[in-house]
Amino acid sequence: MRNGQRTTLAHVAERAGTTVPTVSKVLSGRSDVSSQTRSRVMRAVAELDYRGRSGKGTARGRTPSLVDLVLSGVEGTWANRALSGVERAAAGAGVDIVVSVARDQPGDAWLTRLLDRDLRGAVLALVDTTPAQLATLAAANVPIVLLDPVTQPPGSVASVGASNWAGGRAAAEHLIALGHRDLAVIGGSRRHLYSQARIDGFRSAAAEAGITLAEGRVLHTDWHRFSAADAATALLSAEDRPTAVFACSDNMALGVYDAAEALGLRLPDDLSVIGFDDLPECQWVRPALTTVRQPIAEMGEAALRMLLRIIADPPRTAPREELATTLITRGSTTEP
Incomplete structure (x- = not known):
């Protein structure tokens, strides 16, 4: 107004x-x-706060024939699992999906292509949206659901995520129960919502056990395996190296594996490692990785179903769903 x-x-x-x-x-x-x-x-x-006139979307109560899935990237098994979940829900509803990639594109290229297709709605998976982009989608009457939002979404935007805080806490509780007191964390970008939530949950359990994580024991990288390996090398080369490391993604946990191997450390005898995601790679390495399972495919299904509900009957308030995480114990963790 x-x-x-x-x-x-x-x-x-x-x-x-x-x-x-x-x-x-x-x-x-x-x-x-x-x-x-x-x-x-x-x-x-x-x-x-402009909102376009309604009428572009599918008629109330009807299911659209086509929706968009925008991924931040297609490399790795996270994207494959998210896609499989979205596709499964779409197939069950008789809806086709168009897949777009938002990463490594100038400006708002992905948004322009989405608007040009005149789609009826979109799921944005791990896409780092700006307030202006979200406002433009709302003005164009394109309903969206954020899948695993990168930053805290505004109250007007629907989202589906995982219980990242609880997952981080479960990781710390597992290590503490094994007897570890000298802990370290390798997280992703400081501004990423899910990374900070996992670290906060880990800190919470550590604090309750009387363990303080010094700043030098909480490192941040760009989510890449080689970056995590560099960070882990710095941690593990110190004389007072930690006995256990929590990596905020499985990919980064594999970087910790690389660093430990290069330094001649045995897993889990010399170092316990725990990750987050439960990607297939967790069971390919030796020892198999203890990790926090994030229900990625189920999150994709939930996001697509939520989008279809919003299209059929727009709610007054944006819905939010948070799916539970689960600790999966394997061979990479043991007593210190």
């Missing part, structure tokens, strides 16, 4: 310093708009 009146395309155009047809092009995914103008329009949409 603006001055008691409904915000219109004209208001957005005025704020962005452009024309109504140009604003309409941005919201419909047309490519014949400069990136600078597109950014100004998207910012104006967010600032004015």
Whole structure:
């Protein structure tokens, strides 16, 4: 609303310093708009909280024939599991999916393509969305569900995630029950919601056991195996090295394996390692990795089903679902 009146395309155009047809092009995914103008329009949409007129979406109560799955990347088994879950739910509902990749693309290319396809809704998996992008999708009447949101979503955006805090806590409780007191954590980006939740849960259990994690024992990387190996090498090369390491993803846990092997440390005799995700790779390595299972495929199914419910009957408040994590004990952890 603006001055008691409904915000219109004209208001957005005025704020962005452009024309109504140009604003309409941005919201419909047309490519014949400069990136600078597109950014100004998207910012104006967010600032004015513009919402397009309803009517683009599927009629209430009807199931769309096509929805979009936007992935941050397709490498690795996380993406494959998420895709399998979304596809399974879509097949059960008689819906086809289009897969897009948002990573390593200039500006808002993935968003422009999504809007241009005139789809009826989208699941965004591990996509680091900006407020302007979310506002643009809302203005274009494209219902979305965030699958494992990277940052805290606004209250108006639906999401499906996992109990990351509880999973991190379970990892610490397992190591503490084995007798470990000298603990370390390798997390992902500091700004990623799920990484911080896992670390916070781990810290909570450690604090209850009277264990303080010094700053030097909580390291952050970019989620890559080789980066985690570098961080673990620094931890494990110290004279007072930890007896156990919690890595906030299985991929990073494998980096800890690499560092331990390079330093001549035996797993789990010299070092216990626990990961997070329970990807197939966990059972390929020796010793098999103790980890926290994240129900990735089930999360994908839940996200697609949630999207279809939103399309058929838009709720007044955005729904949120959090699926439970489970500790899976294997051979990489033992008494110190």
